[in-house]
Amino acid sequence: MSAYPARSSGLRAMPVVLRTCVSGWFDAWMPQRIQNKETTLNSTVILEKDGPVARLILNRPEKHNALRFDEMDDLVAALRDAEYDDDIKVIILKGNGPSFCAGHDYNDAVKSYGLELTPDGGKPRRPNQRTRLQRDRRLGMSYMAFQNSAKPVIAQVHGHCTGVGIYLVELVDLAIAADDACFSHAEQRFGLAGNTWHMNSQILMYGAKVARELMLLGERFNGSEACRLGLVNRAVPLAELETTVENWAGRIAKHPRDALVTGKAMHQMALESLGCAAQFTRGFVGHTLGTNLRFESDEFNFLRERRESGTTATFKLRDMNHRDAD
Template sequence: MSQNVRLEKVGPVAHLVLDRPAKHNALRFDDLDHLVELLHAAEEDDDVRVIVLRGTGPSFCAGHDYDDAVRSYGLEPGPDGQRPRRPSQRARLLQDRRLGEGYMAFHYSLKPVIAQVHGVCTGAGLYLVELVDLAIAADTAHFSHAEQRLGLAGNTWHLNTQILKYGPKRARELLLLGDAFDGKQAAEWGLVNRSVPESELADTVADWAERIAAHPRDALVTGKAMWHLALDSLGGSQQFARGYVGHTLGTNLRLEADEFNFLKERQRRGTRGSFSDRDDHYSG
């Protein structure tokens, strides 16, 4: 069981807490698996009517832990510097299907989920914000879709949701350019419901959670089930079936000699240095 995520209850509100502040709550595969288990526990607890997803420390979630992903996908060089043998396609598809099922669990939660967003929100953290029912962000929150800057094919998990949320042109802009934007911009583009000063964030989320929790249990769950049916009519579940196959393909690209190779730079400069080199490369 991961120690980096936990469940707290405050009356009818369950808090799913990302608690790895030194890493800006970057999620490892095991962390996400445990987070989904805690989500299901909150769904099954009849005393819980609404769920809040939040992070401790300076950030909400800096995405998937890149070092964990490199190891999990067989991209980490061995002690002798030899390139490891990459996992088979069948192994990758199994792992990516599980990852997609984790995102889908939040999209199809039986109970309303509110994301409370501050600091950095990228990668897997941003996916969760895009997929849950409601989101409130600090004005100073820092969002970005920078997947293609890592030599990947961009987000594949929930393109239907992104097209509906941002519109097709804005969604392509966010994925191709990877530019950062703040909480106020996120509210204007429809990623979050509201942007507030960070000092007011927790109280605003608590107020919304309390107001939602006033509804009858059956009303909340039935209303959410009907929402799921509407999502499916718009391709809600099919996007994840495509998404995990796309993730396997999109994270296994051949990079040419004249293209920025994040993995190669990481071996030479380390993770922090290669992130800096990446930003310099794509900033023009």
């Protein structure tokens, strides 16, 4: 078990043309701080290797694995390490504790976008647009890394899966969920209303009408419904989840290394022809706009309510405001 060690010699099993192409894609996308990251132990993102299988484990169970910005970088660094390790053929993404991933850490997001109160109770000056765009581009490229992983990624989903969590499930190759897992796009209730990072992928996955429904209503649905919608491949009892995922990983690992990376490269080219590469550019610009809304006096403003009522109470108020959707 390790935590995102520095990049190894890299993708030796790839045919030369694909190796050059995919390596260039990664180097162009990912921030240099990830490429040059030192080998350190990070208890919130764990990389575990077991023969041909790597497991990326979110390990912040007390927060239902809500991710902070730096932890997204760490998660991508762990993904890249597994990609460049020639012994690894397939990657499992999972979470420790009661949930897979409950989204972005709200307090971290508020601080990052300059929306928190100052110690004297005043509002800080918001970041300029170039800072906001740079931050959102960094986050968008993290999502893109999972869509474009050189090796198959399987999401193992249980408990809560919303925000960042459901985005990752929508973007990886395969997903298996506990039938009682709780999915939602509740993050849209902060005022995004369909402003997402990867709209092309969502429309291809759900169909245009259902994608809009999921974004505009933010309804919760379980693993069985997620399977019906096409979000996950299988929904199984929680007691069978890990066994099922490990079985799939083992079966995938029977393929030759060259076949796996060639097949994934062809899959990626098909997605690009459908607009699933350019979507991330639109996504980070859209997210920057979506986090700088003007709320009218008769509209629910999470930040204003949070200042008056506190975070926990405001989450309840937010969902009461959308109660007809639950």
